[in-house]
Amino acid sequence: MADAPPLLDVRGLSLGYATARGTVRALDGVTLAIRRGAAMGLVGESGSGKSSVVLALLGLLGKEAALAADRLDFAGEDLRVAAPRLRGLRIGTVFQDPAAALNPALRIGLQVAEPLVQHRGLSARAAHGRAVELLAEMGIPRAAAVAQAYPHQLSGGMKQRAVIATALACEPELLLLDEPTTALDVTVEAQILDLLERLRAERGVSMLLVSHNLGIVDRLCDGLTVLYAGRVVESGATEALLAAPRHPYTRGLLAALPRADRGRIGRLAPIPGSLPDLTRPDPGCNFRPRCPFAAAGCEAPQALHPLDARHVACHRAEMLHDAAWPAPDAAAADRVPLGGTLLEVADLARGFRLGRGLFRRQAEVRAVDGVSFSLRRGEVLGLVGESGCGKSTLGRLVLRLIAADRGSIRFDGSPVPAMPPDGFRRRAQIVFQNPDTSLNPRQTVDVALRRPLERFGLAHGAAATREVERLLDLVRLTPAYRPRYPHQMSGGEKQRIGIARALASRPDFLVCDEAVSALDVSVQAAVLNLLEDLRDTLGVAYLFISHDIGVVSHIADRIAVMYRGAIVEEGPAAAVLAPPYHPYTGALLSAVPVVGARGRAAARTRLKGDVSSAPTEGGCRFAHRCPAERGTVCRTQAPPVQQAGPGHAIACHIPVAELARAPAALAVAE
């Protein structure tokens, strides 16, 4: 068995891109092997070069890329020669964003059928018939109608199913999956992962899954290769590797990961520093500058060597067997105790009209539809939900950045009018998701941080300069950042500036709108720790909006779950993360890919369709997708709000006692 040649055998794969700054060494001696029927996960943060591997295998790198390899074999054939003949036929590919990977001008059926016509010589008619079958096999209802549709008529999940159908059309032996679920919502992601799992079991197709998400790889792959800055640092069986990582980078990655199944732990352990400059590859270990275990000998080239049933590229891995990853700095101070009610929101609502014009019917989407909640000083309310559920709109409504149709907001005891006074503006601020657009590209850090101080008359001149430096220090940056422009900083640094700007006016309340979602895990941990420190020392309250349940469960005191404009469940974080919960919460939690949770399959609840599927008028807005739906009552009557515990409310027709019998979605079966 072990002697059988691997299906995919890559050794010493290197890749250089010529750029104005010099040659970027995107891949450096990557070695990777996949046995027939096996699934290998290729994991790395942005800049690790993981997507380049897929393009290199397919022979689809641009002309400016220089590729070298000791071996690049697929089933005994050199891919450098054979790739054009093999791709689409024996190697299927699924790219990241299905909306971009499907041709907007062609019908789905044609796109699925194309490889069949090309490689199998089927007639257009026969190929179309087979395409419809394939679509049905991928779990697409009404496959014949979908085959006639254009991509824009399908939801994201359906598009990705069509892409997978295309990749599988010629029954390939190897499936290349490049971040196949990254653009999708978590419940849809779970459906796609189920599908891939089933396909692997039924068809025995081998997979190379490229992802930044360790949880997804853990679910789908038996092998795992960790890539750092173009080099393989550790490679072996997924389970063993994740249970006991041996390379410092893999250890750091796991230590930095906030995990829903662990709930609130102390501080996360970020990896300091950032990616090395790939134009000047370090002949020694390139993780060395960020490694807490770096010592003499690290400047020598590191070869992958076997250790504990895996391969590690670290000469100290064996020595460090018992050394723990350094514990993160303890919380800077004891947490300021929660204070009285700071923010009270009642029945907030906002609709958006879709399309307009004389001859077009105006449809209205109720983005936020009667939301109420309150927040105490120093408290963190996590707001979770899938895209389009209205969570970002709610964050902006609360700050009066967009006008509400109805509802009231009280801040520190007084009502907040539609045009709020400066006092409210000073005390309620916002941190955005995308560090690239949250800073004005034409303003230096100094200008950006000084403005709120001057705007609210907090400091001027030299005092303002001192204050800017204090703010930089608060977000762990040096005064040297003052003259920098956004393009001169990394994503994590920009995000810190965004936080510093929000903190400049010494607010009591911050809306964090997906504030860490765009960051890599190692950087995300640092920013999360920072936010926690600020909460603990300054007593700032957060409305923490995120689609990432792991992050929210790490930072939130209470969690509110939003679905189609309304909060369906709200309560203390620990209570929301365990039964009884709203069927939607249950489905959401069971959809989250968690590291080391293979035994979880039993507890999986899967939702039909996605958020955009058929709307329900009246009744429960979740009824059409609810796995526990109770017939007409759910479809016609608004669900009652039930108390499931102290401060824990669930809007559902099903009695709490019954909801409590739901399996714990996050618990790991040992």
Add this chain to the structure above:
Amino acid sequence: MAGFLLRRLGSLAFVLWAMTVLVFAIVHLLPGSVAHMILGEYATNEAIATLEAKLGLNDPLPVQYWRWFSGLLGGDFGQSLTMERPAGPVILEALGRSAVLAGVSIVLVAVIGVSLGIHSAVHKGSATDRALTLGQYFFIAVPEFFWCILVILFFAVWLGWLPATGYTPIADGGVTGWAKHLVLPVSTLVLGLIAHVSRLTRSSMLEAIESRYVLAARAKGLPERLVLRRHALPNALLPTITVLAVDIGILIGGIVVVESVFAYPGLGRMLVYAIDNQDLPLMMGGMIVITAVYALANLAADILYAVLNPRIRVGGTAA
């Protein structure tokens, strides 16, 4: 799709009506008496009064506007002041001859411009691509009227191959004689536009070639020719249609100039004649007709765009 057509037709009608108001307003509200303008500086008061009475210029403006507008609706463009003929037939004859010029030109621009653009994009960085790019710089920047001078000098004066100016109906000169008079005007009209179209086709084709769906099509193992033809081209042509619509506007400008130089008796030359001779009914009618043609051409481009773009043609969701 039906709603889309209805909306576009509605806005077309509105644009045409607004144009009649605009033309009328500019002609009648600008300082100076219309009759004075027609008869010139030294006209006697008596002559002006007679003309004003003849043209109904003493009526209130809304009445005058309504008289003109209701005439237009019935196809009556009024009486030409200088030709002793109704303006309508004059305009129509000229329109027909200009339509030939414009039609031949736009077809050539579309076919040659798009082909060159695609060729450049597919062979990006090649010698042909670089030569075409350089040519585009040059041809976009040379004014039509100067091209006219150059081609007349070269082909008519020095080589004597083609007639410099004029027009021969097919009935008189046969197809060859008629076509000979078209060659020079058409070639001056299309040079700049081909450069423009090919340049924008090149960039939209490049964008399509670099898209994710073309990468996905290559990953399916399709041959490059099929990838380009089936996957890149339909998406690259959409922006080209918009460019062609814009270029029809530029083409109309070119026609005014080119017809004047080549003494080609079309709508553009008629318009310049009407302006030079202050033949108001002819001028106003000509402008309305040109606007209508332009609006219809844009409508055609919009419809073509919608037909080729499934996101507009097919709405709704399937699953």
Add this chain to the structure above:
Amino acid sequence: MSGAAGAATPARRRLPRTLVIGLVIVGVIALLAALGPWIAPHDPDAFAMRMRLRPPSLARPFGTDEFGRDVFSRVLAGAHYSLLMGFGATAISLAIGVPLGLLAALHRGWVEEVIMRGVDLMISLPPVLLGLLILAVTEPGLFKTILAVGLVYVPIMTRLARAVALELLAENFVEAARARGEGAWHILAREIMPNAWPPLIVETALRITFAILLGSALSFLGLGPQPPASEWGLMIAESRPFIAEAPWIGLAPGLCLCLLLIAVNVAGEGLRDLLDPRLRGRGHG
């Protein structure tokens, strides 16, 4: 670390060669236009009937025209017309179009509706027609041509300014400014405009080519500066009867016009390379 350090000292962006070449040629033409009256070897309007239709020579580098006027001196004296039409008309379209576009972007609702419907209307006329319409009923002249050409391009500038402003208004940093309670003026002046001018200036530069083209075409049709002005389009029009016997009368101003147009066009392209946001930040990610 290294990423930030490398970016902290950005390599000074080199000016595109096209921009330098284009600007130098335009600059030389502008200089000659300004110095024209002093350096012209002859009076551009002085008739010399004994010198009619002389071909180019050392003394008369561009020859003489049908009235014996020195073509070189006339071309020199006419240079400022094209420059004025190009830059003047573009300035007008910028001065009217950009505020209108910004207004429409900042005041969604009926203000925007009125402005944008007006723009739609103006854009549904072929450009030349709008110019002809304005010039047809008034006495032609340089400033009316400039005005007419400028007005033709107002709607394009309005649309562009609105689109750019709307895009920027949706950016998070503008939202952050609103979360600070900044007024509309601050947002416009400090957040929008510093980011809006690159695309606007690129479009402006490319517009100048079209403005010169349209202006000289209108002059060619007799709707611009009137004789004896030596506007280049007009000179070409007047040369037509003598095209066979004295082609230099038309070729000299025509070639100069082409040179100017190509230079402006090339400079505009260079400016686009320099400022286009899509090319920005390359070499960092």
